[in-house]
Amino acid sequence: MNHQADPSSDSAFLTAFHHVATIGATDNNGVDRQALTLEDKQTRDWMRTWAESNGFEVRVDAIGNMFACLQLVPAASAGSADVPGSPVGSADTSAAPYVLIGSHLDSQPLGGRFDGAYGVIAALFAALRVKEELAESGQRPTFNLAVVNWFNEEGGRFAPSIMGSSVYAGLFDLEEMLAVTDLAGTSVAEALAAIDYDGTDTPPEAITYAEIHIEQGRILEREAMDIGVVESSWYTQKLDIDVLGEQSHTGATAMADRHDALVAAAKVVLAVAEVVGEFDDEALVSSVGQHVVEPNSPIVVPRRVHMVADLRSSDPAIVQTARDSLRRQIAEIARAHDITINVEDFDIRDKRHFPPEGVELAEKAVANEGLSIRRLETMAGHDSVAMNHRVPAVMMFVPSVDGVSHCEREFTTDEDMLRGVRVLTSVTGELVRGQLADVRDGEVWVGRSVAEARSSVTV
């Protein structure tokens, strides 16, 4: 007897999730799968195999986003199967657009196994369950459905982050992003080709978007809530800070003759950390994550430190006030050390509201499942924030133990993950039946583009 296990069951989900966590696994239960590494390729290959063996058609676009597509709407019902101008090489003969659901499979260096991967695997299972439900009920959906693994959400190897979804959403230029290089000088284009994910497929056209992710904060855990639904994203911006001193000998050069870039840079790092003190507790978060010293030799006084500072707040005015304060302090540090410090604003991401109709949709789905839900904001950037520029998007969270993320001890329970899959399945079912698509032209979710937001900051 050939026993066939249910491919969309809870146990199949947990098996899949915990299997993927072994790819690029680190010593302390984390993963290291930076974008376009061999570990990222292995995870992508796993998704392709799983999707194809479950009846999905896999497409890879030019920036390396992967789409596992389910054509739920018969071609005939949406128009002719031979529409002139249909994308070459696309199997999509239907004009019905797609509900996209997903997240990202790449990780930070020594990152957690939940961040992103949970959302993609949850989406694969939610899509399979929706397909099964439609087959059982005989219902005809309004839209097709695809699960997406967005390229380079993390931005650890290639900056800026949220790259693949931002290109898809039209916020970033494709060619510009393909030319971005990592610290070793390898471009995105080269790295995509190196792991055979330099795709040529036309991506499915999105009508709505949904994503589920770990919270990466403590609110749901503290309030014992099952699910969070995101009302808006924080305003964020980065500062590119280039400290230009003069290289000299650590032994032979008198202290008075030095222009030590690292000493000045240390003062900048402290200014960035301490600027939060000018505002209410936790109203602003700030940090320097990237910080490279040149020439980085034990007996050479550093000539240059290049760093990236990150400022985030729910209130755009707070970020701008902090940024102005930092620019003044940095100018003062440069003067005191008689060196040059160049500061540039970049990667400005405006505060954005998700459509209230999507928030309500998630709340209804959660209520139907007998679970609890809370509205909140996201401090972190997500692919959903980029997608919300293009189509109405729903963003949901499951609880994070201790609120930690981007580290190996990131954790979410199996039970919470399974609750999230149920809720995402329910929301996805509503979306393929046409929900949320009609708020497409609403003003609530159509905000300024990144470029507009960038120009609105006084440099």
Add this chain to the structure above:
Amino acid sequence: MNHQADPSSDSAFLTAFHHVATIGATDNNGVDRQALTLEDKQTRDWMRTWAESNGFEVRVDAIGNMFACLQLVPAASAGSADVPGSPVGSADTSAAPYVLIGSHLDSQPLGGRFDGAYGVIAALFAALRVKEELAESGQRPTFNLAVVNWFNEEGGRFAPSIMGSSVYAGLFDLEEMLAVTDLAGTSVAEALAAIDYDGTDTPPEAITYAEIHIEQGRILEREAMDIGVVESSWYTQKLDIDVLGEQSHTGATAMADRHDALVAAAKVVLAVAEVVGEFDDEALVSSVGQHVVEPNSPIVVPRRVHMVADLRSSDPAIVQTARDSLRRQIAEIARAHDITINVEDFDIRDKRHFPPEGVELAEKAVANEGLSIRRLETMAGHDSVAMNHRVPAVMMFVPSVDGVSHCEREFTTDEDMLRGVRVLTSVTGELVRGQLADVRDGEVWVGRSVAEARSSVTV
């Protein structure tokens, strides 16, 4: 008519020096020839070709030091030409030991073209001139003569610095140094083999040592002196400082929940810079030259900063007081940030006196040339400091414009370089005639070994 230019003339020296400065030349008149790079190989190949075409025999030892040897003492005069146990493959059939003169051809990243290279090229020309003078006068010297290019004086790629001469002098273990790796994980042994300088020759046995180098300071220029002679080296030590925080998300993690390694590290950098304020002006120099952040991603709060601090003073007590103060301050920083900071002493180099007989020898040579000389100390480490542990050594300086070094704008005039070659030739002539060899067992220059010095510091 076959016109043959004088191979040891001033113009030949300048031609050679300025040719070598083109190897690994940088945009702003510096050089980038870190140890065992292709540029280092090119410079080594130049030295081999020059030496062999001028009658030197070139040997390369196991740590990659290059010796261009002149056998000035006939084998017969120093014993049998068939001494049992003579090194295989060595042309040295004479038991007469060698006067060694030289410096190093490797550079710092974006370093100057004078540091080290001047000393090796000056030594090649001084040796050739001594050989010619001996041939003309018919004098029979006491010792043979070899010019040395020491491996990895700079230590920018492989730490510790002054590696080749320290192995030769017995201060560092050969096997331990061959196993040292650069930041990319390449070992010294692998890098030597990669450029075909993994030698097997027995190096010449030294009896005395002389070196000329740029001052890398302002004293000679300020006092309009032609030559400096070094009486002693500064006491130096390094601190290996490992700041261990916790990786987290720059956006999603509350400021209160962070253990940011870079913020704590910035305070350590400032403590190292400011500790000089506890002493008289310029009595201590201190710096952090190497400083590596992990994971170094723009949106991750750093988990680790590994840095190397460098402390130097003429007075060992000042270095130890500064070090004790820093350890106290660093412990306080670790407590305040609730993170771990490990601090270890390493690369301790004791204050060492050069033999006064050598200082006087240099002074006489300078007087004979009608030049001016001044005694001084060296704050920088040099191969001569290592060699002075093994044999009596003479260390001389030529002026540095503006006192700058380890950077592209390092500069010394042609005139000053030529004066230095004349003085080195004169000193070398005295050494091959037997001067200084008899102070070999004196106590003045026999100090504690590095290992002994290391153990004498209370950790």
